[in-house]
Amino acid sequence: MSVRLExxxxxxxxxxxxxxxxxxxxQAMWEEFPVLLDxxxxxxxxxxxxxxxAEPGIFCAGADIAEFGEGALDPxxxxxxxxxxxxxxxELARADKPVIAVIDGDCVGGGCGLSIACDLRVASPRxxxxxxxxxxxxxxxxxxxxxxxxxxxxxxxKRILFTAQLIGADEAQRIGLIEILDExxxxxxxxxxxxxxTASSHSVRNTKKIVRRILDGxxxxxxxxxxxxxxxxxxxxxxxxxAAFLEKRKAMFK
Numbered sequence: 167m168s169v170r171l172e173x174x175x176x177x178x179x180x181x182x183x184x185x186x187x188x189x190x191x192x193q194a195m196w197e198e199f200p201v202l203l204d205x206x207x208x209x210x211x212x213x214x215x216x217x218x219x220a221e222p223g224i225f226c227a228g229a230d231i232a233e234f235g236e237g238a239l240d241p242x243x244x245x246x247x248x249x250x251x252x253x254x255x256x257e258l259a260r261a262d263k264p265v266i267a268v269i270d271g272d273c274v275g276g277g278c279g280l281s282i283a284c285d286l287r288v289a290s291p292r293x294x295x296x297x298x299x300x301x302x303x304x305x306x307x308x309x310x311x312x313x314x315x316x317x318x319x320x321x322x323x324k325r326i327l328f329t330a331q332l333i334g335a336d337e338a339q340r341i342g343l344i345e346i347l348d349e350x351x352x353x354x355x356x357x358x359x360x361x362x363x364t365a366s367s368h369s370v371r372n373t374k375k376i377v378r379r380i381l382d383g384x385x386x387x388x389x390x391x392x393x394x395x396x397x398x399x400x401x402x403x404x405x406x407x408x409a410a411f412l413e414k415r416k417a418m419f420k
Contacts, residue, residue, distance in 0.1 A: 169195050171202040176213040176363035178206035183220035188227035196250035213363035218268035228275025258283040268355035269293045282313045287344040288355040289335050296332040318342045366403040366419045
C-alpha cells in the first residue's frame with residue numbers, strides 16, 4: 167500500500183510511499199488514510215503522529231492527476247473522490263492527538279491540503295508550497311479554505327489560491343504556513359514530537375479541543391470548557407506535575 171503506518175514508542179509515523187509518482191494520492195490512498203489514522207489514534211501508547219514521506223526530497227504532489235482527470239468526468243466517481251478527500255481532511259484536522267507534518271520537497275495541491283490539516287508543520291529549506299485549483303479551473307472546498315485562512319489570514323490565503331503559484335520555504339514560514347524551518351526536518355519533527363510526548367496528554371488533547379472550538383467560532387467559555395478547566399485540578403496528571411515540581415524532577419505522566 168502506498169500509505170502505511172509505523173509505530174516507534176510514543177510516536178506514530180503516517181508514511182506516504184509513492185515516490186515514483188511524487189507521492190501523488192490515488193483514490194485508494196485517500197480511502198486507506200483514515201483507517202491508518204484511526205489505528206494510530208486508538209493506540210494508547212501513541213502520543214504524537216508524524217505525517218511524512220517515506221523517502222526524502224518530496225512530501226506530496228497532491229492528487230494523481232492522471233486518475234483524477236479521467237475519473238472526474240464520472241459524477242459517481244467524482245462524488246466518491248470528494249467524499250474520501252473530505253473525510254481525510256476533516257478527520258486529520260480534528261484528530262484528538264497532535265499531528266505534525268514533516269515536509270521535505272514539494273508540498274502542492276492536495277499535499278499542501280494535508281499539511282494545513284495538521285497541527286504543526288516542519289519543513290526543509292528546499293520545500294515548496296502551493297494550492298493550485300485555479301490552474302485546473304476548480305474551486306477549493308470551504309473546509310480546506312478555512313484551514314488555510316486560519317493559518318495565514320484571508321489576504322495571504324487569497325494570494326495563494328488566486329495565483330496558484332509555488333512559494334519557497336522561507337516565505338512559507340514568514341506568512342505562517344509552516345512553523346519550523348530546519349535543514350533536517352525529520353530530526354526536527356521527531357524532536358518536537360518527543361517533547362510533546364513528554365507533556366501531559368490530558369493537557370495536550372484538551373488544549374487542542376479548545377483551540378478547535380475557538381477556530382470554529384466559540385469566543386466564551388461554556389459548561390464543557392469550564393468543566394475541562396476545573397476537572398484538571400483533580401486529575402492524576404496535575405498531581406504528578408505538582409509532585410515533580412516540588413521534588414525537582416521530570417514529570418512522568420501516565
